[in-house]
Amino acid sequence: AQRVTQPEKLLSVFKGAPVELKCNYSYSGSPELFWYVQYSRQRLQLLLRHISRESIKGFTADLNKGETSFHLKKPFAQEEDSAMYYCALSPLHSGNTPLVFGKGTRLSVIA
Amino acid sequence: DAGVTQSPTHLIKTRGQQVTLRCSPKSGHDTVSWYQQALGQGPQFIFQYYEEEERQRGNFPDRFSGHQFPNYSSELNVNALLLGDSALYLCASSLRGQRNTEAFFGQGTRLTVV
Numbered sequence: 001a002q003r004v005t006q007p008e009k010l011l012s013v014f015k016g017a018p019v020e021l022k023c024n025y026s027y028s029g030s031p032e033l034f035w036y037v038q039y040s041r042q043r044l045q046l047l048l049r050h051i052s053r054e055s056i057k058g059f060t061a062d063l064n065k066g067e068t069s070f071h072l073k074k075p076f077a078q079e080e081d082s083a084m085y086y087c088a089l090s091p092l093h094s095g096n097t098p099l100v101f102g103k104g105t106r107l108s109v110i111a
Numbered sequence: 112d113a114g115v116t117q118s119p120t121h122l123i124k125t126r127g128q129q130v131t132l133r134c135s136p137k138s139g140h141d142t143v144s145w146y147q148q149a150l151g152q153g154p155q156f157i158f159q160y161y162e163e164e165e166r167q168r169g170n171f172p173d174r175f176s177g178h179q180f181p182n183y184s185s186e187l188n189v190n191a192l193l194l195g196d197s198a199l200y201l202c203a204s205s206l207r208g209q210r211n212t213e214a215f216f217g218q219g220t221r222l223t224v225v
Contacts, residue, residue: 004153043115044154044201044216086153098144098167099214101153 002027004089006102013077014110021072021105023061023087031089033063033070034099038084047072047085057081077109115204115217123223124192132187132220136204142166143185144214145177146201154201160185161207189222197224 003026013019025031035047048056050063050070061072070087084106088099116135124130136143142161146154156169160179179185183204189196199221203214 006153009151043218046213049213088153098156098159098169099154101155103151103153 002031002089002100004087004100004102006085006087006105008105009103010106010108012108012110015079016076019072019074019077019081019107019109021085021087021107023070023072023102025068025070025087025089027068027089027091029091031063031091033061034088034090035059035061035070035072036086036088036101038086040083044086077107079109079111082107082109115202115215117200117202117217117220119220120218121221121223123225126192126194126224128192129188129190130192130222132189132200132202132222133184134187134202134204134217135184136202137215140204140206140215141183142205142207143179143183144203144205145185145187146203147171148199148201148219150198157187192224194224197222 005024007022033050036044037047038044048054059072059074061070063070084104086104087102090097090099114137118133144159145157147157148154157171157175158168159166163179174190176188199219201219202217205212205214
């Protein structure tokens with residue numbers, strides 16, 4: 001069965017401090033991993049996906065198949081990063097296969 | 112492009128009633144997926160529609176049903192509402208056949224069952 005685990009419900013960091021939001025997954029095949037973000041009063045939106053290997057808003061995430069992890073990192077947190085972050089999984093190159101989401105981590109950046 | 116639009120934004124229903132939620136996909140998208148997001152949880156897949164047929168279904172009872180129209184818009188119907196059906200219902204649209212398609216989400220419909 002596919003499963004995504006985000007161990008932290010809430011993560012509070014000071015502005016300028018490094019951020020790491022943890023995500024572990026369970027999947028027998030080749031997964032594609034995503035991070036979605038939901039800012040206050042806005043819709044859920046894609047932040048980044050591992051196949052793109054992009055850095056979005058200073059965030060990066062590396063897929064570690066050995067540790068089955070896809071942690072989200074940013075070297076210097078900004079107040080505008082405060083939001084709800086969801087890690088999600090689908091089979092690699094599956095096109096329209098539905099996403100399996102974790103329960104989410106609320107990031108609070110303190111000024 | 113208004114993106115994915117859902118209506119209504121909020122809804123209050125009584126236990127046992129039936130409800131219909133609506134979704135218009137992003138322009139150019141042909142596939143609609145519905146998710147249920149209970150308080151404190153991540154979105155959970157309900158079902159997906161493409162070419163007016165249900166293509167995939169998550170672990171939800173038959174009380175949850177849907178429909179897709181020729182213009183790709185979609186409805187989610189829930190019968191015999193239970194208190195536990197109270198949640199945010201999200202619609203996501205995407206383009207089938209596109210290898211690395213991205214799912215775009217609507218703002219959601221907040222359903223409260225009393």
